[in-house]
Amino acid sequence: MSCTHITEIIPLYVGNDLDDAETERITNHLLSCDPCRSLESQYRESSAWLKSVSMSDVERDPLPALRVRVSQRIDSANRSQQLKAPIRIAAVLATAAALLIASTLSLYLSASTKSVPEIAIVPGRVEAGPAAEPVSPVRRKTRSRQRMLPIVPSPSLTMLPPTPLAPGAHLSAQLAKLPTSPVENSVRIEIQTADPTIRIIWLSSESGGIE
Amino acid sequence: MPGHAAGIMLVTDNLDRSREGPADEMLVRAKAGDSEAFNVLMMRHEQRVVRLAWRLLGSREDALDAAQETFFRVFRHLGTFDERRDFAAWLYRIAVNVCRDLARKRRPETPLELVVESAVGEAQEDEAIEAQQRRLLQKALSTLTAKERAAIVLRDLEGIETAEVARLLNCTQSTIRSQICSARMKIRTFHENYIRLDNEAGKGQ
Numbered sequence: 001m002s003c004t005h006i007t008e009i010i011p012l013y014v015g016n017d018l019d020d021a022e023t024e025r026i027t028n029h030l031l032s033c034d035p036c037r038s039l040e041s042q043y044r045e046s047s048a049w050l051k052s053v054s055m056s057d058v059e060r061d062p063l064p065a066l067r068v069r070v071s072q073r074i075d076s077a078n079r080s081q082q083l084k085a086p087i088r089i090a091a092v093l094a095t096a097a098a099l100l101i102a103s104t105l106s107l108y109l110s111a112s113t114k115s116v117p118e119i120a121i122v123p124g125r126v127e128a129g130p131a132a133e134p135v136s137p138v139r140r141k142t143r144s145r146q147r148m149l150p151i152v153p154s155p156s157l158t159m160l161p162p163t164p165l166a167p168g169a170h171l172s173a174q175l176a177k178l179p180t181s182p183v184e185n186s187v188r189i190e191i192q193t194a195d196p197t198i199r200i201i202w203l204s205s206e207s208g209g210i211e
Numbered sequence: 212m213p214g215h216a217a218g219i220m221l222v223t224d225n226l227d228r229s230r231e232g233p234a235d236e237m238l239v240r241a242k243a244g245d246s247e248a249f250n251v252l253m254m255r256h257e258q259r260v261v262r263l264a265w266r267l268l269g270s271r272e273d274a275l276d277a278a279q280e281t282f283f284r285v286f287r288h289l290g291t292f293d294e295r296r297d298f299a300a301w302l303y304r305i306a307v308n309v310c311r312d313l314a315r316k317r318r319p320e321t322p323l324e325l326v327v328e329s330a331v332g333e334a335q336e337d338e339a340i341e342a343q344q345r346r347l348l349q350k351a352l353s354t355l356t357a358k359e360r361a362a363i364v365l366r367d368l369e370g371i372e373t374a375e376v377a378r379l380l381n382c383t384q385s386t387i388r389s390q391i392c393s394a395r396m397k398i399r400t401f402h403e404n405y406i407r408l409d410n411e412a413g414k415g416q
Binding site (some may be wrong): 047 | 257261279402
């Protein structure tokens with residue numbers, strides 16, 4: 001073990017911070033090396049000196065002023081906690097009320113929008129037949145809940161399957177092929193609701209063709 | 212090394228004291244909100260906390276601030292502390308963290324002016340001698356970086372084992388050994404200069 005290496009780790013040796021093997025090697029080296037032994041002595045003296053001067057900084061007297069400061073700080077923290085408590089309660093209540101209002105509003109809006117049926121215009125065959133029995137409102141289950149579809153005011157309705165359109169055919173041409181209304185100069189408008197079994201037929205007595 | 216062993220035994224004795232019956236009873240009552248019991252706990256440990264903080268920070272005013280913050284944090288977290296654990300060790304850990312936080316906020320220390328006290332060699336009252344010793348200690352510690360200072364204070368002056376010092380300072384044992392080695396080299400240099408100047412002052416008189 002070289003003196004250079006010893007010089008670097010002697011501070012740890014004097015503080016008993018080396019493992020047993022390295023401690024033994026240094027101890028053996030110091031037995032035969034005066035300069036390293038002198039260095040070790042200096043480190044022990046400075047370490048002992050440091051410990052001796054540190055004994056004078058021991059606080060011997062009680063520290064009542066410190067305890068007073070700590071108590072005052074604890075009281076101050078408790079007071080600010082007590083002031084914040086009503087504010088926190090009010091904030092929680094306001095948040096709960098806002099959530100309740102928002103959920104009620106969303107329920108109301110969703111209920112009112114779903115009452116309007118989807119309407120699409122599709123060509124179909126229509127016949128004005130004998131007075132049919134008035135169509136009673138159809139009960140239909142929608143998403144696990146029943147609702148009433150609106151009753152369509154009409155003199156008579158005949159449920160007929162739609163006539164499929166020829167590909168690329170214009171709507172007016174298709175309509176022109178449909179049987180005419182028994183009423184002359186009448187306009188017939190068919191409206192297929194979202195329910196495939198219900199179609200709205202509007203008959204008008206105004207003259208003029210369908211454009 | 213008898214001196215070093217005595218330092219370690221002193222610390223161990225302080226730590227074990229918290230496990231005695233009366234201290235445990237105080238701890239349980241303090242946890243339940245008894246302010247008088249918390250006051251007793253403070254009285255038991257305040258001197259040690261202030262001494263540690265003073266050694267780490269170098270100023271008594273900073274040390275009192277650190278001690279106040281330490282006991283306040285103890286009060287805040289006392290409800291979640293398991294009374295079967297070592298209260299003194301827990302308090303100590305908090306004090307080291309508080310001092311480390313405060314040391315980071317402090318401005319860099321001014322360079323050391325090595326001045327041999329004119330009172331050296333004269334007859335002094337005990338308090339004056341102790342005051343002089345405290346100044347010397349602070350001057351010696353001021354030659355160190357904050358990390359070196361923390362390592363050597365905890366290892367050499369508080370007598371804590373290297374592994375525990377590493378845990379307290381949140382770094383590896385090899386890092387602690389390196390810092391302790393560097394710190395002891397600087398203390399030796401300071402001591403050599405102090406002895407040399409003291410001898411020159413003695414010759415001059």
